[in-house]
Amino acid sequence: MRGYLGEVLLDQVSKRYGRGPWVLRDLTLEVSGLTVLTGANGTGKSTLLRIAAGILKPTSGRVVRPASVGYVPERFPSDVRMSASSYLAHLGRVRGAVAGDVLERLGFVGSMTAPMSELSKGNAQKVALAQAFLASDVLVLDEPWTGLDPAAADELVSLLEGRTALVSDHEGHLAPATRLDLSGGHVMIELSRVPALDALEALEGVRSVQTRGSSVRVEVAPDRSDHVLAEALRLGCSVRSVR
């Protein structure tokens, strides 16, 4: 399945490892600009990113993504024997893309021909970012600011402007981006006969509103679900389901 217009769509995605607990449950998310994932450790941010990138298959649900996705893992390995220049050249050839000026803009300092295991953590992270920016459609970045100096961190924010990206970020580097907090789960309310989407979106606790045919799915913070339900009924909506 290929995405459209460089967007990633996760539709009712759930994930559990083997018979373990559910890490993600019925998550629906459309990434069409900059989207930041937040949440405490262990809330499934990295799992969600790996599903979005195509590394993991969801236990249930559907993922639609474009052809060219760039991915930066939470920790880029420190024992790579290949040089940065070879690595980027090889991955560029695999993508059929030419390396841009990402490394220069991030202020990479170090040998391009020495094994990457000899690079500092920050410079190795810059190589990881440079390979991801070879992708033309969507970026999936797991804590991409890890190890970057302040100047490189600011430059990464600039590089992300105008891109479609799903990013996990604890430190608030992307303040204007759409945010999705994975902490504490959510309640999904499915409504029909909705007279005003704007009024629903404005309700406190509503995280997202998505139209699907004749119904509307409203993702709500668990502590505000009763309030949102009452308001939806007051607006004249019919409630199809609450999960």
Place this chain on the structure above:
Amino acid sequence: MISLVRYLAADVLRGQRYLAPLLVFLGVMGMLFGGDAGEPLEAYSGSSALLYPVAAWMAVVVATSEDVVRREITVVTAGGWSRVLTAAALVSVLFAVAMALLAAVWPVVTNPHPYTAGQFFVGLGAHTGCALLGVGVGLMFARPVFDSTGRTVLAVFSVVVLTYPLGRVTPLGWVLDALGHNEVSLSLLWAGVAGAVLVAAAVLVGVRRA
């Protein structure tokens, strides 16, 4: 796909883990063909039997050359697990065929018995078949089918060791039996087909498990 194969092959050659199976292969080949190794096809049976575990070992090296995290980046870059696992299988087969070629040429140079072109190609086919069987076994138990190196080593070692006493029950046995009797047999071809099927099955199992 060619770019991906080039990258994975370059990564294997950059590491040094391929040296261990290669040195074992070269060392044992030197011992096998240090003197008169016997009739042409019979001489090939020892090196064919050797190539099976060495190719399995080399396939595990290729499959696990990238660590888990870098493999994930490669999967995203290439556009999916199936492309990466197919490329890894191709790299394993390339290494295995190179060793098969060396094993087929070696006695032609060192064995006092003269070789005809036909005997050389039968030997090359037999070695390639055994090498493909080894690659299939190696990939079948390497990442992403088994995540732990310990389990991979144990499974590959067990299967390889158990293959020999089973004799003609296995495709390897077909090859060794034919060569040992200095015969040309269709079973050599079928062993190659079985090896190719095993490699393809290992890729499919890997894609399902990933």
